[in-house]
Amino acid sequence: MTTTTRIERHHYDVVVIGAGGAGLRAAIEARLAGKKTAIISKSLFGKAHTVMAEGGAAAAMGNVNSRDNWQVHFRDTMRGGKFLNNFRMAELHAKESPQRIWELETYGALFDRTKDGKISQRNFGGHEYPRLAHVGDRTGLELIRTLQQKIVSLQQEDKRDLGDYEARIKVFSETTITELLLDGDRVAGAFGYYRESGEFILFEAPAVVLATGGVGRSYKVTSNSWEYTGDGHALALRAGATLINMEFLQFHPTGMVWPPSVKGILVTESVRGDGGVLKNSDGKRFMFDYVPDVFRKQYAETEEEADRWYTDPDNNRRPPELLPRDEVARAINSEVKAGRGTPAGGVYLDIASRRSADEIRRRLPSMYHQFKELADVDITAEPMEVGPTCHYVMGGVEVDPDSGAAYGTVQGLFAAGEVSGGMHGSNRLGGNSLSDLLVFGKRAGGHAASYTDQLTSRPKVPVGAVETAVEAALAPLQRDTGENPYTLQQDLQAVMGDLVGIIRREGELVDALHRLTELRERVAKVSAAGGRRYNPGWHLALDLRNMLVVSECTAKAALERQESRGGHTREDFPTMDPSWRRVNLVCALDGDTVRLEHKPLPKMRAELIGLFDRTELAKYLTDEELADFDALTEEAN
Amino acid sequence: MGSKREFRIWRGDETGGDLQDYSVEVNEGEVVLDVIHRLQATEAPDLACRWNCKAGKCGSCSMEINGKPRLSCMTRMSTFEESETVTVTPLRTFPVIRDLVTDVSFNYEKARETPAFAPPADLAPGEYRMQQVDVERSQEFRKCIECFLCQNVCHVIRDHEENKPAFSGPRFFIRAAELDMHPLDAKTDRKQYAQQEQGLGFCNITKCCTEVCPEHIKITDNGIIPMKERVVDRRYDPLVWLGSKIFRRGETPQSTANSAGKGSVVHSGARQTGVHSHAGGSGDPAAEAQAQQGVNWHREVPHPTMPAVDDRGRLPLTELTFDRAAAPSPFGDDVTFPLPPEHLNFAHPSQDDKPAGEGDRH
Numbered sequence: 001m002t003t004t005t006r007i008e009r010h011h012y013d014v015v016v017i018g019a020g021g022a023g024l025r026a027a028i029e030a031r032l033a034g035k036k037t038a039i040i041s042k043s044l045f046g047k048a049h050t051v052m053a054e055g056g057a058a059a060a061m062g063n064v065n066s067r068d069n070w071q072v073h074f075r076d077t078m079r080g081g082k083f084l085n086n087f088r089m090a091e092l093h094a095k096e097s098p099q100r101i102w103e104l105e106t107y108g109a110l111f112d113r114t115k116d117g118k119i120s121q122r123n124f125g126g127h128e129y130p131r132l133a134h135v136g137d138r139t140g141l142e143l144i145r146t147l148q149q150k151i152v153s154l155q156q157e158d159k160r161d162l163g164d165y166e167a168r169i170k171v172f173s174e175t176t177i178t179e180l181l182l183d184g185d186r187v188a189g190a191f192g193y194y195r196e197s198g199e200f201i202l203f204e205a206p207a208v209v210l211a212t213g214g215v216g217r218s219y220k221v222t223s224n225s226w227e228y229t230g231d232g233h234a235l236a237l238r239a240g241a242t243l244i245n246m247e248f249l250q251f252h253p254t255g256m257v258w259p260p261s262v263k264g265i266l267v268t269e270s271v272r273g274d275g276g277v278l279k280n281s282d283g284k285r286f287m288f289d290y291v292p293d294v295f296r297k298q299y300a301e302t303e304e305e306a307d308r309w310y311t312d313p314d315n316n317r318r319p320p321e322l323l324p325r326d327e328v329a330r331a332i333n334s335e336v337k338a339g340r341g342t343p344a345g346g347v348y349l350d351i352a353s354r355r356s357a358d359e360i361r362r363r364l365p366s367m368y369h370q371f372k373e374l375a376d377v378d379i380t381a382e383p384m385e386v387g388p389t390c391h392y393v394m395g396g397v398e399v400d401p402d403s404g405a406a407y408g409t410v411q412g413l414f415a416a417g418e419v420s421g422g423m424h425g426s427n428r429l430g431g432n433s434l435s436d437l438l439v440f441g442k443r444a445g446g447h448a449a450s451y452t453d454q455l456t457s458r459p460k461v462p463v464g465a466v467e468t469a470v471e472a473a474l475a476p477l478q479r480d481t482g483e484n485p486y487t488l489q490q491d492l493q494a495v496m497g498d499l500v501g502i503i504r505r506e507g508e509l510v511d512a513l514h515r516l517t518e519l520r521e522r523v524a525k526v527s528a529a530g531g532r533r534y535n536p537g538w539h540l541a542l543d544l545r546n547m548l549v550v551s552e553c554t555a556k557a558a559l560e561r562q563e564s565r566g567g568h569t570r571e572d573f574p575t576m577d578p579s580w581r582r583v584n585l586v587c588a589l590d591g592d593t594v595r596l597e598h599k600p601l602p603k604m605r606a607e608l609i610g611l612f613d614r615t616e617l618a619k620y621l622t623d624e625e626l627a628d629f630d631a632l633t634e635e636a637n
Numbered sequence: 638m639g640s641k642r643e644f645r646i647w648r649g650d651e652t653g654g655d656l657q658d659y660s661v662e663v664n665e666g667e668v669v670l671d672v673i674h675r676l677q678a679t680e681a682p683d684l685a686c687r688w689n690c691k692a693g694k695c696g697s698c699s700m701e702i703n704g705k706p707r708l709s710c711m712t713r714m715s716t717f718e719e720s721e722t723v724t725v726t727p728l729r730t731f732p733v734i735r736d737l738v739t740d741v742s743f744n745y746e747k748a749r750e751t752p753a754f755a756p757p758a759d760l761a762p763g764e765y766r767m768q769q770v771d772v773e774r775s776q777e778f779r780k781c782i783e784c785f786l787c788q789n790v791c792h793v794i795r796d797h798e799e800n801k802p803a804f805s806g807p808r809f810f811i812r813a814a815e816l817d818m819h820p821l822d823a824k825t826d827r828k829q830y831a832q833q834e835q836g837l838g839f840c841n842i843t844k845c846c847t848e849v850c851p852e853h854i855k856i857t858d859n860g861i862i863p864m865k866e867r868v869v870d871r872r873y874d875p876l877v878w879l880g881s882k883i884f885r886r887g888e889t890p891q892s893t894a895n896s897a898g899k900g901s902v903v904h905s906g907a908r909q910t911g912v913h914s915h916a917g918g919s920g921d922p923a924a925e926a927q928a929q930q931g932v933n934w935h936r937e938v939p940h941p942t943m944p945a946v947d948d949r950g951r952l953p954l955t956e957l958t959f960d961r962a963a964a965p966s967p968f969g970d971d972v973t974f975p976l977p978p979e980h981l982n983f984a985h986p987s988q989d990d991k992p993a994g995e996g997d998r999h
Contacts, residue, residue, distance in 0.1 A: 043687070045745060046783055047695045061763075102762035108754030110772045110779060110819070117766030135776065141694065142779060153753030165749055173745075196734050225689045259666020261713065265692055374693060375666055376713050486678035530683030533650065534735040537682035 005470050007200045012038040014448045015190050015205040017177050017232060020048035021140075021434065022417025023211030024147035025100075025441030026448070030209070031154055031169045033449035038203060039151070039171045040192065042212075042227045046148045049213055049225050050437065053140030055124055056132030057438070058431035059097035063118040068129040070094040071611050077432060078612075080126045081394075081425020082566045083581055083620040084245070087604040088401035089423040093432070093439050100438035101133050107150040109142055111135055124430045125269075132431040137366055143434055175201060177231065178542055179469040180208060180239040180413070183459035187239065187412030191469040195539060198532025200470060204461050207448040209404075210236060210397060210415040211441065215554070217489075218547045219390035220497030221255055223264045229543040230550035232419035236397045237549060237594075241406035241413055243587040244421040244599075246395035246550070247557035248567035250428055251502040253329035255389025258344035262375040264389045267349060267367065271384075272321045274363050275310055276351035278332065279383070280340035286347075287320035290331035295323060326569055329388045329502045336387065346387030352380055388502040392428055394567055395554070396421035398586060404444030405451070408588060412451060412459070416444035422584075426566025476541035482527035485541040492519055492547060500555045505571045509559040516552050520592075523548050552594045553587040560585055560596055578622040606632050639664040642714070643722040644672065646684070650735045656724065663714050669725065670698055670709040673737075685736035693851060696784030700737050701726045706786040706849045728789040729796070744785050747805040751812050752830065755823040771820040778815035778860060780852045781808065787846035787856055793839045804836035807846035811860035831864050840865070 014030040016023045019041030030037040041048070060073040073094035078085055101119065105111070111133050112120040121130040135142040155165040162168070177192035181202075189204040212232030216224025233243055254267040272278075280286050288306075291299045299320045300306035306319035321328070332347050341347055351360055357380035361368050364379070371377040377384065397415035398407040404420065406413040417437045424432060476482070499512035523545060528538040563577040564570050586597045609617070609629060617629060642663040645656040659680065661672055670688055677684050688698040691710045698709040703717075703724050717723055731739035787807040793800050810831060817827035831837040842865075846856045854860070 043689055043695075043697060044741065047689050047697050049690070051695050051782070052690055052692065099762065102765075105765045106756045106762050108756075108816075108819070108822075110767075110776050113767055113769040113772060117768055120769075135779070138694075138780060141782065145779060145781075149753055152749055152751075155749060156753055196738070196740075225691070225695070227689065260664060260671050261666055261668040261710070262692070374668070374711060374713075376715055377666075484678070484682060486682065490678075528682065534685035534738050535683040536677055536685060 005200060005474075007202050007466070007470070009202045009204065010038065012036050012203055012205040013452050014038070014207045014209065014445070015040065015203045016209045016211060016445070017190065017235070018042075018048070018209075018211030018213060018417070018419070019045060019171065019173075020050040020211060020213055020417060021143050021147060021437030022419075022441035022444070023048075023209070024144070024151060025438050026209045026211055026414075026416055026445030027169060028147065028150055028154065029442045029445030030449045031151075033446060035168075035449045035452060037169045038205070039169070040175050040177055040190070040203075041171060041173045042176050042195070042231075043174060045171045045173045046144055048144055049227060050144045050434075051138075051141045052223070052225070053143070053434055054137040055430050056122055056134030056139045057097070057101055057143065057434035058124070058127060058131045058429065059101045059121075059133055059435050060094060060129075060131060061098045061101065061119060061121065061133070062129075063114055064121040064130040068131060070098075072128050073097075073131065074608070075611055076127050077429060078425070079616075080429035080432070081427055082576065083425065084248075084565065084584075084601070085425030086401050086422035086602065087608055088602070089440070090425075091608060092401060092443070093423060093436060096439045096442075097435035100435065100442065104143070104146050104438075107146045107153075109135075109146040111142070126429040127431065139434060143437075172201070176539065176542070177235065178473050179465070180235050181461045181465045181469070182239060182410065183462065185240065185409050185411050186459040187410060188459035189461045191466060191473075193473060193532075196534050198535065198538070200473070202461065202466060206455055206459050207412045207414065207452050209444045209448050210406075210413065210419050211417045211444070212419045214393040214418040215249075215547070215550045216390045216393070217543075218492055218496045218551045218554075219501070220493040221257055221264050221387060222390040223252070223255060223266055224390065229547045231543070231546050232415065233396060233550045233553070234546035236406055236408075236410075236413065236415065236419075237553075237587070237589040239406075239413055240409035240589075241415075242398040242408040243550075243553055244395060244398040244584045245426070245557075246393075246421075246553040246587055247561050247585060248394035248424075248426045248565075249390060249554065250392040250394065250567045251329055251388040252391045253325050253332060253388050253502075254349055254386040255391075256371075256375075256384060257346035257387040257389075258342065258385035259375050259377065262371060262377070265370070265374070266389065266391070267384060267386055268364075269325075271349060271351055271364060271367060271379075272319075272328075274351065274360075275354045276349050277319070277321055277354065278328070278386075279348040279350055280335045281342055281348075282340055284340075286335055286340075287323070287328070287331055290327065290334070291320050291323065292327065295327075299323065326502075326564075330569065330571075332387055333501070333503045341387075342385045344385050344387075346385040348383040349386045350383035352378075352382055355380075357381070390497075390501075392433065393418060394421065394424045394426060394428055395557070398422065398584075399444075402443065403447035404440055405447060412448075414444040414448045414451075416440040420444075426568060428567075473542060476526050476528040477530075477532065477538055479525065479527035480529075482525040483522055485526050485528060485537055485544055488519065488523055488526055488544055489540060489547070491522075492516075492544070492551060495519065496551050496554070500551070500558055503569050503571050504558050506559065509555055512555045513552070513559065516548065516555060520548055520552075549589070549594065556594055556596050557585040557587065576620070578620060578625075581620055582622065582625075610636070640719065642672075642717075642719070644676075645722055645724040646673075646676070646681075646737070647726040648681075648684070648736050649733065651733055654733070654736075656726075665715075667714050668710055669702055669707075669712040669714065669723065672714065672723075673709065673725070685734070685738045687738055694782060696782030696851070699728055699784045699786050699789065701728060701789075706789050708784055708786070708851050711851060728785070730789040730791070730794055731785075741785055743801060744783070744788055744806070744808060747809050747835075748812070750834070751805065751809050752816075752824060752827075754816055754819065757821050757823050760821070765821060767820045774818045774859070775815045775820075777854055778811040778818075780854055781811065782852055783808065784851060786849040786851065790845045790849050791840075792843065792845065793836075800836070800839065804839050805834075807840075807856045807861065809835060810837060810840070810864060811854065811856055814860040814864050817864065828864055837861070837864060 013035035015038045016027045017040045019039050027037050027039045060068045060070050062068040077090040114120045119133045122132045123130045124132050158167040159165045174195040177190045179191045181189040187208050193200050210232035214228045215230035216222035216228045252266050256262040256265045277285050300317040305316050309316040360380045396419045399420050404414045404416050495515045499508040526541045528541040562573045563580040565576050584599045586599045588595045639662045641660050644659040648657045673686050689695040693711045727737045728739045731741050813827050813831040816822050844857045
């Protein structure tokens with residue numbers, strides 16, 4: 001059968017999988033290095049999930065506050081990630097992001113401006129100074145459009161010089177890669193299909209850059225698009241690379257859970273800052289029951305006191321709705337699990353009964369318009385139904401910080417953006433993802449190009465591997481006894497959402513792993529109705545395998561890490577444990593099963609750790625590490 | 638809480654297809670895309686449909702819903718009557734691939750033909766200085782999410798395949814306008830390009846594109862009309878014309894017309910004094926009310942044609958002495974001209990500055 005299957009073959013130097021910010025930036029760099037470059041996009045060119053980023057791109061340009069510099073940005077990033085970040089990545093990111101932003105202006109980007117005509121920068125949680133370059137609330141769109149247009153301009157150059165727009169850089173839109181092909185340990189190519197026609201396509205290329213984004217589609221409530229099925233994570237695992245920090249997922253405590261048209265969309269924290277309160281289905285303002293002892297002194301005990309805070313913050317304590325994100329999420333989670341949630345499985349966020357319609361419209365204009373337009377929900381007239389929503393995965397492919405080359409046994413594989421791990425540690429700061437895309441996209445593209453230069457022979461795609469890939473891709477269409485892929489996806493989302501969600505417990509995680517094992521058997525037998533031409537059921541059936549293996553990594557790592565840190569909260573281990581800070585959990589694939597290993601974190605260089613106060617470090621480091629730090633400072637004196 | 642609603646969805650491919658009836662559960666608060674997803678998860682797992690963000694930010698899920706081009710993620714079920722059958726069809730202007738998915742590569746080809754941003758040669762990265770007020774005009778066009786609804790609804794190419802090679806469409810007119818208004822773009826011939834290469838002359842300002850834009854970009858008023866006006870400026874301003882004879886190319890004093898445009902907001906909206914008319918200023922209250930309800934996408938419109946050019950490659954346009962405010966009427970010949978001036982929604986920028994009859998000398 002496979003001998004009669006038509007496969008379109010292409011030869012490239014660098015294949016970039018993913019056409020979001022990181023993928024496009026990597027492709028630009030590879031093309032500028034003179035390499036013949038292919039960009040594979042699961043959807044149309046320019047639709048990537050990067051468009052959803054609203055806040056901005058963090059870069060210490062110092063346009064608004066001249067005291068800002070890369071050291072401050074580095075410090076903020078490490079704090080945000082609770083010191084679990086790969087320090088070298090955080091350092092490179094802080095140092096290089098201003099250049100990457102300025103570069104975008106030469107591609108045609110139009111950021112909002114300061115009075116003196118520079119790029120304006122806004123404040124954001126966790127950033128000490130105003131640092132986020134932005135364009136209203138559509139910074140992600142500006143970034144993707146700018147990179148898209150830069151690629152077009154490179155194609156125009158090629159048309160002028162070589163007579164063909166696609167001579168050196170080509171976008172394969174609506175194309176999915178299902179398998180990486182290896183020659184020994186070296187990447188030899190990638191196999192996939194055109195979504196539109198269902199025809200197969202084979203790329204022969206010595207270097208592949210993964211830029212496929214995150215994994216949010218494995219969760220019931222998510223702000224992520226359908227593309228986020230963890231393809232890059234799974235491709236890397238199967239090619240012999242490793243994943244780190246997979247237990248860390250960023251959940252936003254207040255995403256809309258109802259109505260379905262806006263499910264997953266974030267409700268900004270300023271709704272609570274401006275007077276919004278959380279209520280359960282009994283109408284009780286429940287946050288007063290969830291103030292942890294350590295915060296007891298800073299938070300109000302009565303509703304009267306809390307309500308006075310909005311107008312008189314000096315003489316009253318803060319309302320408990322303004323506790324840190326993880327506390328709020330935990331409280332919502334407990335209320336819903338205790339049966340006091342809304343019908344859709346959230347709680348009520350009520351600002352309508354507390355502020356006048358005029359005031360709400362004035363203070364929260366974009367929130368008001370967004371929900372009015374998308375869902376006909378009038379936030380000035382009725383409470384919102386909210387709950388935790390899956391937003392970003394900190395974990396990903398374990399890479400060399402400088403080059404983005406994947407660790408593990410594979411060569412010629414690079415990763416950048418959300419699919420790579422380490423940069424954000426256990427928790428990402430807002431605004432750091434857009435600059436992450438640019439900094440590490442450029443690095444991965446450049447290093448992929450130089451990797452191909454030093455090869456003495458071009459890896460060959462083994463025929464057998466292609467045949468296996470074809471068979472695996474066609475299998476769901478040829479089975480008619482298996483389950484509907486949509487049912488399987490819903491079941492997977494239920495397992496991950498209910499058992500490996502924002503608050504985790506040992507029993508639930510063990511249960512989740514059992515259910516994932518069962519699901520794996522069912523996914524192996526999935527069947528898709530219809531033909532090969534633009535068949536979303538078939539596409540989902542093929543994505544399920546990736547979602548499943550990545551979910552297993554998350555569940556296993558979450559069970560293993562017995563502490564709470566950043567995007568990983570264990571109810572049975574509620575505090576941060578300095579000894580766990582020294583450990584990364586690394587996932588690899590042994591045949592079909594996920595293998596988990598402990599790996600020590602690289603030790604921060606002296607001049608970098610010297611940027612922190614001892615009192616701050618004491619919260620994160622073990623006594624042994626603190627003694628080392630003291631020895632360092634003494635030496636310096 | 639849900640109720641059964643009737644849907645008719647076009648299923649098929651380039652060889653043909655038809656509307657198929659579905660009876661599907663619809664819950665409160667859902668949008669059309671939710672219903673399509675429910676159909677995929679139940680009785681039509683291979684129903685093809687593009688989507689991505691489901692928040693009106695990516696522009697993937699464009700389709701025609703009850704004949705109107707819409708984003709399905711932003712079309713709430715509550716906008717239809719309970720008993721109303723919702724008919725969903727693919728975009729009509731582009732070739733069907735399968736079901737609701739069309740081949741939109743036309744747009745990517747046109748994007749590739751539009752000259753890219755030309756960075757100023759004397760500025761290094763980090764040295765760009767621009768004022769907010771100056772970037773805002775281009776920023777409006779950069780809000781575009783490339784849903785291609787404007788392209789789909791544009792009657793120059795909707796049902797007129799033969800016009801596609803010569804016409805880029807509203808999306809790329811605003812791309813040209815965006816670059817034309819970019820404070821630091823080093824290319825100075827964006828308007829000529831729009832006129833000569835993009836087929837701007839085909840556009841007869843029916844505003845259908847503006848009407849369907851989910852980002853509420855004023856495509857016609859802020860993009861197309863200023864581009865048309867300024868093309869006219871340069872072609873027919875006698876000083877510019879004389880200048881182009883005296884100065885070498887690139888040294889023409891076009892920068893006077895140009896820099897005026899770059900420094901201050903110039904668009905016809907600011908000049909309008911009359912009330913905006915949706916029905917072409919006919920003054921007929923019935924037509925006005927009908928137009929307010931929305932454009933009838935299937936109405937007969939005059940076949941758009943590129944006006945002939947004279948031997949110097951110039952348009953024989955005599956807009957100032959023409960019996961209509963803008964060439965071939967998009968409103969049909971039942972509208973009596975001249976229009977009442979207070980209802981005009983297009984005013985020539987130099988109308989007041991030139992003696993009547995200036996136009997016919999060219």
